[in-house]
Amino acid sequence: MTKNSVDQTAGTGSSQIGAVPSANESQDSVPAMADLAAILIETEERDLARSISGALENLIDPAPDALSIFESNGPGSPWRITAYYQEPPDPAALTKDLEAILGQSLPEPARLEDIPDLNWVAMSQAALPPVQAGRFTIHGSHDRHRVPQGPGAILIEAGEAFGTAHHATTYGCLLAIDKLTRNNHFRNVLDLGCGTGVLAIAVARANPRAKILASDIDPGSVDVAKTNFQANRVANRIRAYVAAGLGHPALRREGRYDLLIANILAGPLIMLARDVSHAVVPGGYLVLSGLLNDQADEIVAHYRAAGFMLHEKTRIAGWTTLVLVRL
Numbered sequence: 001m002t003k004n005s006v007d008q009t010a011g012t013g014s015s016q017i018g019a020v021p022s023a024n025e026s027q028d029s030v031p032a033m034a035d036l037a038a039i040l041i042e043t044e045e046r047d048l049a050r051s052i053s054g055a056l057e058n059l060i061d062p063a064p065d066a067l068s069i070f071e072s073n074g075p076g077s078p079w080r081i082t083a084y085y086q087e088p089p090d091p092a093a094l095t096k097d098l099e100a101i102l103g104q105s106l107p108e109p110a111r112l113e114d115i116p117d118l119n120w121v122a123m124s125q126a127a128l129p130p131v132q133a134g135r136f137t138i139h140g141s142h143d144r145h146r147v148p149q150g151p152g153a154i155l156i157e158a159g160e161a162f163g164t165a166h167h168a169t170t171y172g173c174l175l176a177i178d179k180l181t182r183n184n185h186f187r188n189v190l191d192l193g194c195g196t197g198v199l200a201i202a203v204a205r206a207n208p209r210a211k212i213l214a215s216d217i218d219p220g221s222v223d224v225a226k227t228n229f230q231a232n233r234v235a236n237r238i239r240a241y242v243a244a245g246l247g248h249p250a251l252r253r254e255g256r257y258d259l260l261i262a263n264i265l266a267g268p269l270i271m272l273a274r275d276v277s278h279a280v281v282p283g284g285y286l287v288l289s290g291l292l293n294d295q296a297d298e299i300v301a302h303y304r305a306a307g308f309m310l311h312e313k314t315r316i317a318g319w320t321t322l323v324l325v326r327l
Helices: 046-058 091-102 120-127 141-146 168-183 198-206 219-231 249-253 266-271 273-279 293-305
Strands: 037-043 066-071 079-085 111-113 131-133 136-139 153-155 188-192 211-216 238-242 257-263 280-292 308-316 319-326
Touching: 037 046, 037 091, 046 066, 046 079, 046 091, 046 168, 046 280, 046 319, 131 168, 136 168, 136 198, 153 198, 168 198, 168 257, 168 280, 168 308, 168 319, 188 198, 198 211, 198 219, 198 238, 198 257, 211 219, 211 249, 219 238, 238 249, 257 273, 266 273, 266 280, 266 293, 273 280, 273 293, 280 293, 280 308, 293 308, 293 319
Parallel strands: 136 153, 188 211, 188 257, 211 238, 257 280
Antiparallel strands: 037 079, 037 111, 066 079, 131 136, 280 319, 308 319
16 A cells, blocks of 8 residues: 555644655655645544544545644644645545545535645654554654664654554554464464555564565555665565565465455455455464444455454554454
8 A cells, every 4th residue: 555644643642744755765756845735624533533534545536645634733622634635636525525435524624725835854754753552663763762772663764655653554453463473473474565564574573483475566665665674674584576466476375374464445355355265374363454443344244254253353543453363
């Protein structure tokens, strides 16, 4: 999954600014804010704000070139979600699409907003704090000095690939990996739709002897993931491939997996249910995310029909992470 936005929660407030260059991308390749238009949405509810942010990132085409979410005047003030586009959608149509996805009316319709002349790249790097998810601490290079550098410290720069742990789906997957690897020693692992590769890195840190593959349909994400594997000193333990689904010869060649992670979207997960079933060993675990809460039951039903049993369900800010076991 590829996204050019990041989300941050720290203490009682939250702020987020996107359009940050990845590790292998120069700042010149980031769209200039002067060339973008901004669409603003406001709400009093934090969880609704995060659900709107996730829907804009993952469920509406085109996705914004950058996205911000923050409390406008500190704790207790309205939440502001600002989506930046080179070619913005019609605000009224966007409002209608969001209401259909979320199943409720927005407190205020989306509207166009003027963009101030600020150094967005520098601001985004400064605003993005470390995220603690179980034993893992996900951080950018700007926070390396204040994050203890042990096995749980994972360096991920905000950039063009989806997965900095600030989004509820990635965060939920990291919590699931933390729990599962405390009680299981996985040998053959696949991170399907790897984005930045943060989930594969977490497994590599928790299970040093695991053989790990990572794949993504987007070549840019695979490039970013490989850069992150190098930066986190696990490149010799994770192989990454550009692949759609499970049909790539390299993914088939490794046999069946005792842990498969897929942080993608509900539609692809439904289409892949049978293939995933064949790819996971009996007794193996499956971690699924990228799901709005109201999509989770449908996914569970499809995967039960494919031979899985629900082990755990976690809901975070409108998004669900599922852990299932292959029967």
